[in-house]
Structures are given as structure tokens and as C-alpha cells.
Amino acid sequence: MTLFLRRTLPLLLTFLFGVAFAAQYYIPHPVSEGALTEISVWLRIILGFAMILGIASLCQVHYAKIRTRVAGWGYSLVVYLSMLITVAVGFWAGGQETGTGLGWVYTYTLLALQGTMFSLLGFFVASAAFRAFRARSKEATVLLVAAILMMFGRVPLGEYLVPAAGPLAGWLLNVLSLAARRGILIGISLGGIATSIKIIFGIERSYLGGRE
Amino acid sequence: MRELAGKLLRLDRRAIFVLIALATLIPLLYPVGLPIRVSPEVKRVFDHIESLPAGSVFLLSLDFDPASKPELYPMAVALLNHAFRRDLRVVTMTLWVTGTGMAEKVVSGVASEYGKRRGLDYAFLGYSPGGANVIINMGQDLNAAFPADHYGERTADLPVLRGVRSLRQVNYVVSLAAGTPGVESWYVYGKEKYGFELGGGVTAVIAPGLYPFLDTGQINGLIGGLRGAAEYEILIGMKGKGMAGMDAQSATHFIIIGLILLCNLFYVLAPGTVVRSFDPSAPLRTGSAQDRTGSPQEGQR
Numbered sequence: 246m247t248l249f250l251r252r253t254l255p256l257l258l259t260f261l262f263g264v265a266f267a268a269q270y271y272i273p274h275p276v277s278e279g280a281l282t283e284i285s286v287w288l289r290i291i292l293g294f295a296m297i298l299g300i301a302s303l304c305q306v307h308y309a310k311i312r313t314r315v316a317g318w319g320y321s322l323v324v325y326l327s328m329l330i331t332v333a334v335g336f337w338a339g340g341q342e343t344g345t346g347l348g349w350v351y352t353y354t355l356l357a358l359q360g361t362m363f364s365l366l367g368f369f370v371a372s373a374a375f376r377a378f379r380a381r382s383k384e385a386t387v388l389l390v391a392a393i394l395m396m397f398g399r400v401p402l403g404e405y406l407v408p409a410a411g412p413l414a415g416w417l418l419n420v421l422s423l424a425a426r427r428g429i430l431i432g433i434s435l436g437g438i439a440t441s442i443k444i445i446f447g448i449e450r451s452y453l454g455g456r457e
Numbered sequence: 458m459r460e461l462a463g464k465l466l467r468l469d470r471r472a473i474f475v476l477i478a479l480a481t482l483i484p485l486l487y488p489v490g491l492p493i494r495v496s497p498e499v500k501r502v503f504d505h506i507e508s509l510p511a512g513s514v515f516l517l518s519l520d521f522d523p524a525s526k527p528e529l530y531p532m533a534v535a536l537l538n539h540a541f542r543r544d545l546r547v548v549t550m551t552l553w554v555t556g557t558g559m560a561e562k563v564v565s566g567v568a569s570e571y572g573k574r575r576g577l578d579y580a581f582l583g584y585s586p587g588g589a590n591v592i593i594n595m596g597q598d599l600n601a602a603f604p605a606d607h608y609g610e611r612t613a614d615l616p617v618l619r620g621v622r623s624l625r626q627v628n629y630v631v632s633l634a635a636g637t638p639g640v641e642s643w644y645v646y647g648k649e650k651y652g653f654e655l656g657g658g659v660t661a662v663i664a665p666g667l668y669p670f671l672d673t674g675q676i677n678g679l680i681g682g683l684r685g686a687a688e689y690e691i692l693i694g695m696k697g698k699g700m701a702g703m704d705a706q707s708a709t710h711f712i713i714i715g716l717i718l719l720c721n722l723f724y725v726l727a728p729g730t731v732v733r734s735f736d737p738s739a740p741l742r743t744g745s746a747q748d749r750t751g752s753p754q755e756g757q758r
Contacts, residue, residue, distance in 0.1 A: 282597035289587035363524035375716040401491035402707035
């Protein structure tokens with residue numbers, strides 16, 4: 246019975262739903278559309294539970310760090326405190342942001358912190374470019390020249406100084422980069438299809454966990 | 458010369474940080490206003506909105522969080538300005554929970570400038586959990602995906618959504634995205650099945666990845682990065698944050714280009730010089746033994 250619940254039933258459900266909803270895409274019948282409507286609601290409910298699972302996992306990981314006092318455990322404490330304060334303020338504000346404490350937390354902490362974190366990237370890129378972006382080999386030189394051309398051609402000053410820089414950067418983006426991207430996309434898509442087929446037919450079972 | 462090059466290679470990176478800060482701040486305070494060429498992919502988004510008759514349903518999905526605000530917020534402002542000027546029925550939402558407050562602010566802010574009324578001329582549906590599944594759900598039944606808008610009003614009762622039962626009744630969707638779920642999700646789960654026209658606005662980092670979708674017509678236009686926002690502002694005749702930021706971007710790009718060229722020149726002049734890597738705690742590469750260990754102060758940088 247345990248084996249049935251742990252392995253056979255999930256495989257059966259995966260097969261049935263996989264085949265049914267692959268076929269559904271090609272059947273525009275009201276019954277088929279109704280089934281998709283229903284399932285799309287189920288999926289969102291399942292993802293809601295996944296969010297709860299994620300929060301529980303986050304708490305567990307950081308609790309373990311605090312308990313064992315590993316290096317940087319103070320940050321884990323900050324995670325706990327921030328989460329609890331935000332949730333408490335959120336409940337207090339009734340989930341509304343405008344003119345409430347939740348709105349204040351959002352505007353003056355989350356918005357500011359996320360903005361700052363991302364802005365720092367510009368500074369680190371500049372520093373890294375100065376120290377590490379070197380023409381050590383032919384491949385590195387190609388990368389370096391392409392990067393300089395893109396940075397030059399994608400800003401007004403570059404186009405103002407050399408009018409051909411913009412179209413050249415556009416050509417790099419629309420022809421050379423695009424060809425490589427398209428190849429990668431086709432590869433990813435074929436891989437995705439192959440993996441889906443393997444999951445539907447029970448060949449790929451890693452999603453069942455290690456004990457299957 | 459070799460010694461000087463070596464010293465400059467070991468330049469305290471805080472000096473570079475100051476340089477970048479100045480290159481950003483000065484053009485923002487004293488803008489030059491260099492001309493910006495409008496690219497065809499941005500023009501296509503503009504042209505499509507221009508072609509929509511008044512009363513058409515325009516859905517703007519603000520799929521980003523505050524980290525991408527500098528690039529995508531000006532796009533949102535420009536697109537909303539354009540849509541309200543064209544008297545479109547504007548429906549807005551987000552698939553990113555951390556972007557909800559920011560999205561609400563930009564939508565209500567621009568709407569108030571045009572005297573548009575919430576629920577009547579525009580709607581902000583807010584956030585609904587489920588990521589890309591929300592798109593499928595909206596395609597099947599919009600009221601099931603968003604039973605109420607961000608303010609708790611029943612979506613079925615909103616005049617702006619009259620006749621809009623699903624994504625099939627939406628004329629144009631633009632996703633302003635900083636990742637997934639974003640433009641690709643809207644194409645795969647939305648446009649492909651429900652047949653609306655789709656445009657995209659994304660950060661400069663992910664824009665190159667969407668060009669394959671652009672050339673095949675899977676998305677009809679693409680606004681890429683701050684530059685794309687500035688181009689859109691030019692098209693609608695608005696001086697916004699996109700254009701203001703372009704001078705700063707020009708300056709920082711040139712600083713970075715200069716630094717790369719100098720770095721390579723110094724390496725030619727002073728081969729074997731050891732510099733610290735991006736991670737200050739890790740020495741970058743081999744060199745003379747005496748140079749390999751940095752001072753504790755240097756390690757703190």
C-alpha cells in the first residue's frame with residue numbers, strides 16, 4: 246500500500262494528467278475548456294501551498310543556522326525578525342498598503358533595499374571591468390571587443406560620436422547574438438519536450454524523491 | 458612607466474566607485490540631452506497602441522520588483538501616459554508580489570494626472586498568486602483569476618471590464634518584465650492560446666534573449682532597458698526619467714570602456730602585476746610571491 250501511494254499513484258496521476266492536458270491543447274471543445282479552467286484554479290491552489298512550504302523551509306534552514314551559531318547566524322536572525330515584523334504589520338494594516346504601516350515598510354525598507362542592492366551592481370561591474378576584463382586569449386579578445394562595441398553603440402554619446410556605432414551594435418544584437426540565442430532556445434525547447442515525455446511516461450522519476 | 462602602470466592596476470577600487478558615482482550624478486544634475494535614435498522594435502509598440510481605437514482594452518502587466526525600478530518604472534509611466542491619452546480602457550496587474558505597491562503607485566499616479574477614474578477608466582487588479590498559471594486562469598476566466606481588484610471591488614462589477622470575460626477580449630497586452638514570470642510566460646501561456654497581440658518591455662540584461670521572439674512576430678515590439686524607455690518618451694513627446702537617465706548611462710558606459718582599455722594597456726606595460734579579484738577575500742592570480750598576499754586593509758575593501 247505504501248509503495249502504491251509513494252510510487253504507483255503519483256506515476257499514474259502524472260501519466261493521466263500529462264496526456265490529458267497535452268491533448269487538451271488541441272481540443273477546443275467546451276468540456277475540454279471547462280477542464281482547463283478548473284485545473285488552472287487547482288494549479289494556483291497547489292502553488293499557494295508551495296508558498297507555505299517555501300516559508301516553512303526558509304524558517305527551518307535559518308532556525309538551524311541560529312541554533313548551531315554558524316558563521317553569519319546573525320543574518321538569519323535578521324531574516325526572522327524582518328519576516329515577523331512585516332507579517333505583523335501586514336495583519337495590522339489589514340493587507341492594505343496606502344497610508345498604512347505596511348506601505349511604509351514597503352516604501353522605506355523593501356523598495357529602498359532592493360533598489361540599493363541592484364544599484365551596487367553598476368559599481369562592482371566597473372571595478373571588475375578594470376581589473377579582470379583582459380584580452381588574454383583570442384576568445385577573450387572577441388568578447389572584449391563585442392562588449393565595448395555594445396556599450397559604445399547603445400548610448401546616445403556613442404552614437405553622437407560615431408553614428409555607425411548604433412547600427413553596428415544593433416547588428417551584433419540582431420544577427421550574431423540572435424543566431425546563438427536561437428540555437429540555445431531550440432536546444433532548451435527540445436530538451437524540455439524530451440524531459441516532459443520522460444516524466445509523463447515514468448522514465449524520469451527524480452521528482453518522486455530519493456526513496457522511490 | 459611600468460611601475461606607474463602597476464600602481465594604477467592596484468588602484469583602490471573605492472576610487473573607481475567614486476568615479477562611477479560622479480559619472481551618474483553629474484549628468485543627472487546637469488543633463489546634456491543628447492539626441493536618441495528611436496529603434497524599430499520600440500516604434501512598433503508605439504504604433505500598435507496608436508492603431509487601437511478609443512475604448513480598446515489594453516492590459517499592462519508590471520512584472521517587476523523594486524530592484525528593476527530605474528529601468529522599468531519609466532517605461533510604465535510612458536506606456537500609461539500613452540494609453541490614457543488614447544482613451545484606452547487600461548487594465549493593470551502584476552505577477553510579482555513584491556512589485557504590487559510600486560505598480561499601484563504608478564498606475565494611480567498617472568491616471569490621476571489624466572483625471573481617469575478607478576473602475577471606470579482603468580483598473581488595477583493587483584497581484585494574484587500562481588505565477589504563469591494566473592495567465593492561463595485569466596485566459597479561461599478573468600473573474601476567477603481576479604475575483605476582486607487590488608482595492609477589494611468585485612471585478613465582475615467594474616465598468617472598465619464590461620465585456621471582458623477572459624484574455625480573448627483583450628486587444629493588446631504589454632508585459633514589463635524583469636525575469637520570470639514575464640514576457641515569455643505571457644507568450645507561451647497567453648498569446649499562443651488566447652490570440653491577443655503582445656508587446657514587451659524588459660531590462661537591458663534580458664532584452665537580447667527576447668530578440669528571437671521579436672523577429673518571429675511572437676511579440677510585436679520590444680522596449681529594452683532605460684534606453685527603450687527614453688525612446689518611448691521621445692515618441693510620446695514626454696521628458697521623463699528615461700531621457701534623464703540616458704546621459705548618466707552614456708557617462709558610465711564611457712567610464713567602463715575607458716577602464717577596460719586602461720586595464721589592458723597597463724597589463725601590457727606592467728605584465729605580471731597582481732590585482733585583487735571581484736571578491737576582495739580571494740587573490741586573483743599568480744604573480745610574484747611578495748605581491749600575492751595583500752595587506753589586511755586591502756583585504757577589507
